[in-house]
Every structure is written in structure tokens, then in C-alpha cells.
Amino acid sequence: MNTVFALWKRGLKAFVRNKTALIFSILIPFFFIYVFGAIFKSDLIANPVAYMLSGVVIVTVFESALTLASSTVDDMVGGFMKEVLVSPAKRVAVAAGQILTATTVSTAQGMLILVIGMFLELSLLHG
């Protein structure tokens, strides 16, 4: 259990420390909403954000989960995985730790977009 928690903490720390990736992963979904919102705007659909939001949330969650999961590959290339493999840590716990990190980050991102998106939609409706 300690291993899972420690790896989870490590994953989150690494994510937060990588400032460029952090900023882009937050900005890109809004860029999507803005660009596609402008493209799809027509006489029939005054506010496309309502239709797009679910899609953007799913894309974001998928994308960040995939990126974080592939950090396991980075660990293998970087050698860190070897250190994990010669330690008595349980393999299941190692996998669980990595999965938990990806889950946490992508869930948080999905929620963030969902919440902000709802605000956008609301302001548009009233405007």
C-alpha cells in the first residue's frame, strides 16, 4: 500500500514540476473550445459549446491519461524501472501506483474543463 501511495505522490510531483506540459495540458482544451466554438457557430446552433463540451472533456481525459501512462515507458528508458524491479516492491502495487496517478490527473483535468465550460455556456446564454 505504501508503494502505491509513494508512486502516486511521485507521479503527481513529476506532473506539477514539468511546467511546460502542465500549462499546455490546461490551455489546449480551452483552445479547442474556442476554435471549434467559432467554427461551428451557425444560424441553427447559436451556442455550440453545449454540444462540444462532452467531446472536449473526453479527449482531454484520454489524452492526459495516455501521456501519464506512457511515463512508464520513460521510466523504462531512463532506467528507473530497473531499480523498481530489483526491489522487493510488489509488481501489482507498482502498476496500481502508475494507474492511480494517471487517473487522478486526468480526472482533475476533466472536472476543471467541465466546470469552466459550464460557466462559459452560462455566460453565453445570458449574453
Place this chain on the structure above:
Amino acid sequence: MNSIIVVKNFTKKYGNFAAVNDISFEVEEGTIFAFLGPNGAGKSTTINTLCTIFEKTSGTLLIDGKDVSTQKSEVRSTIGVVFQDPTLDNKMTIDENLKMHCVFYNIPKKEVEERIQFVLKLVDLLKERKKMVGALSGGMKRRVEIARGLIHYPKVLFLDEPTTGLDPQTRAQIWEYIIKLQKERNITIFLTTHYMEEAEICDQIAIMDGGVIVAYDAPYALKKQYTKDKAYITTEKEQELEQLLEQYKLEYVKKDGYYRVDAEDINGLLQVLSLQKDVISDIEIKKGTFNDVFLEITGKKIREEA
């Protein structure tokens, strides 16, 4: 003395190719054991199997009485490993790397701080503990890895080429740590190296080539068995010298400008030469080195395949 590592008839095959072919050796507790051999000899395969990363094809491998393939978890907590390539997490600080390691090895929380201080003091990195690993130099990274390998107080420490690619100062330093460790904590050290002068410090040496152990003894014994002292003589009276050498049945090789005499007994050679001192204009005697032992045993050809 009891053997802490026992390897019996160990074979590892990749398809039909036997990377390691039926080797056996033992390492006594508290000694430094060096594993030498050209690239592709099967050293890393053996180390990786002992470290529970690879599965053996057949044979028995025991560390501290525990079987490497059936009691993996027990073996893993007994050993510390420093690999050839760095295995640190570059995105974390030294401190975080060591703490992570403590979690993996189930070290009680209240001991963690004390142990980190102990190992970092050993490798002189106590001041740098908050630094990011990615920003450290190669030598410092190595030291961090050695510190990390020791934090769970292993009985056996595996070092796969611990000093490759480091400057002479750092190499000397790392050797200091290794010897200190062996003396103070009675840790058994199992290492591979390419530097022959380093191998001489060890208690036992096994030389591997082509998947088998070709020599296995203490360094001085190997040196005695495989090297000859060499004398390089320059002379102006070539005929007289040749006569003298032939008279006493000393074999020589004539090269441009000098004669090379391989002698098992350098004193005898000097006595012979002192009979006609005026023949010799210059003489240089070279003692056999461990490099010679290595080349003598494994051959001089560089292998094409790794």
C-alpha cells in the same frame, strides 16, 4: 567462512545460443569478488540473473541460502544493486530518490532519516541532498546510486561496472567507499569492471569468456600463473648479445632497435647479462600487469559481436 553466493551449473540460453554455459562459483561472505571478461562474455547476464531480473535456463543460484528463482522477494531484500546505466529518477531530488527506495524496501519510517544521513555521509553528499538528480554530474549520480544501494543494509552489493566513464579522482573515491564498506560493515561485494588495476584490489577473481569461466582464483595467483616479466634490451653489439642469450637458452624476440626477452625468473636473466655488461647499452624491465593476465586468458582479438 561461509559462501554467501553459490552458483552451480548455471546456464542461460537465448533460443539455441547459450549466453552462459554451465558455470559454477562461490563467493565467501565479506569479500570483494570481481567478475571480468570481454564485452558479451555473459557477465551482465549472470549479474541480472542473480538480481532476479532474468530467469535462468537451468542450474542453482543461491544468495544467502535463498534460491534466486523461487524466493525472489527474500533475495531482493538481501541484495543492493548498482547497474551499469543510471537508474535514478532524474525528476526528483536525491532525498526523494532515497525515500522512494526506503518505501520499496519497507524500511520503518522512523529509521529513514537516520539511514539517509548515514549513507549520504558515506559518499559525501549530505549537503547536496535537496538537489535535483538530473542536475548532478555523472560521478555524483554514481555516488547517489551507491548510497541508495546501501540504504536497506544489504548483505550483498552488486556493482555492474561502477567506475566506467568516471574521472580518476572519482574512481579512486568510489573505490575508497567500496573498501570502507567491505571492512566496516562486512558487506560482500560482487562487481564487474574493465579496469584491470581495479581488479587487483579484489579478493577473488573470475574471468569469463564466451559464456564460461576460464580462470577463477585470487589476483596474485593469476598474475603468477599467466604473466612473465619482460626485459627490453638495446645494444650495439647485436651478435654478442644473441650469442649470450642463446648460450643460456633464453628466448628473445628481435624488434627494430631492441631485444625483448620474456623471463620467468628476472634475477636469473640479470645474472646472465651481468656476465657481459659492456654488451648492453640500455635495459628496461617491465613487470607483468593484470592487463597481461586478462589478454593472455581471453585472447587479443576484439570480438565483432557483442
